[in-house]
Amino acid sequence: MAYRSTKRTEARRAEVRGRITTAARELIAEGGYVNAQMAAVARRAGVAVGTVYRHFPSKPDLFAEVFREASQHEVDAMREAASERPDAPASERVAAGVETFARRALRGRRLAWALLAEPVDPAVEAERLEFRRSYRDILVSILQDGIASGELLAQDPVTTASALVGAIGEAMVGPLSPTANGGDPEAAIAPLVNFCQRAIGTEPAHVHA
Amino acid sequence: MAYRSTKRTEARRAEVRGRITTAARELIAEGGYVNAQMAAVARRAGVAVGTVYRHFPSKPDLFAEVFREASQHEVDAMREAASERPDAPASERVAAGVETFARRALRGRRLAWALLAEPVDPAVEAERLEFRRSYRDILVSILQDGIASGELLAQDPVTTASALVGAIGEAMVGPLSPTANGGDPEAAIAPLVNFCQRAIGTEPAHVHA
DNA sequence: TCAAGATGTGAATAGTGGTTCACTTCTTTG
DNA sequence: CAAAGAAGTGAACCACTATTCACATCTTGA
Secondary structure (H helix, E strand, O other): OOOOHHHHHHHHHHHHHHHHHHHHHHHHHHHOOHHHHHHHHHHOOOOOOHHHHHOOOHHHHHHHHHHHHHHHHHHHHHHHHHHHHOOOHHHHHHHHHHHHHHHHHHHHOOOOOHOOOOOOOHHHHHHHHHHHHHHHHHHHHHHHHHHHHOOOOOOOHHHHHHHHHHHHHHHHHOOOHHHHHHHHHHHHHHHHHHHHHOOOOOOOOHHHO | OOOOOHHHHHHHHHHHHHHHHHHHHHHHHHHHHOOOOHHHHHHHOOOOOOHHHHHHHHHHHHHHHHHHHHHHHHHHHHHHHHHOOOOHHHHHHHHHHHHHHHHHHHHHHHHHHHHHHHOOHHHHOOOOOOOHHHHHHHHHHHHHHHHOOOOOOOOOOHHHHHHHHHHHHHHHHOOOOOHHHHHHHHHHHHHHHHHHHHHHHHHHHHHHO
């Protein structure tokens, strides 16, 4: 009984672990999951391959954590944007959430695409499902409020919210996106927000503009 | 000069080639691109691996053709549905196209997902891009008609069409889809069509229902 | 039937990338 | 400092697959 982990070693361990997840996230942001081999992660993190395996039992485990961290950030940002004015009309709350989502996705297109759609190991896929479900649930909740208050037309909020998630993903980071070929990203946001506002079905009586 | 290909041999060659592409498509429909190894394709087609390479120079070449064929079918079906009544209101033409798209996607969820989103070799990705673009362009054309006639609100038709493609894909075959977990597929179509009709922005004056 | 060429075969090859492990280095405690 | 154990290392290992190629078989025209 001559060795016990101490604050110093634990801090160092956490620091190395952080370097590894950061390296993995950066590689995904640059070239997607396929571009993020274990050897490349290790090289960028400045450690040996074996060290990565001291911290994560397998590649799926590593990337599940990376996905979890990255997507949590995104979901929190959108939730915050959509809840800034909890009593605003649903259409404005959706607009705020969508705009935040879109703007952040555009800042890191490749990472956003990897988080949203790129196929990955089943373990990572499970994280992604959580991610998309979180987005959807934020929207569902706003839609339900809007329907209850009579602001929005009667509709299936789960279908609407799912479709919105797909629409935003495609319009922002998908291959069809105007931003995919060098267009001005900012210019793509307003039409998308308009799309979403129309899609949630504001009752004509509530239209202000 | 003792051998020249004849009708009989050409027919046989075409038949084998067809067996190979069919086998490849079936494998994709069952387990996606990752599940479709060359050896598996050969086995299912009832030929040796080498034979596959007599017909296609490489795996990407084979699957590019498979994607091209499969997606052409889908695009044609949607175009036809949307053009059945060329003078109908845009909102009805969109509804007809979307419903056809959705219904067909549901019939072959895995294949539809592979065609729409699963990452593949760059050569195959190029085919997929064509595919999505074709869908988008069908919708863009209808939207332009509707905007010109005053039926639809002014909007960027490319963004709207891209977002619609994303929305349909997500709602029908994406991980969020209610149909992904054993829900009734038919029940998912009507809400989606409603979503799309709202999203294209029918001018209030034109609303009939 | 025979030669020429096309087509079919599948074991062997080669590239890729995740994972292991014997070994070294570092840190802590007595 | 010495022992114990944790952390770090990276070459070797292994599984998986696309691709090749020397050989066999089949088809055609003379």
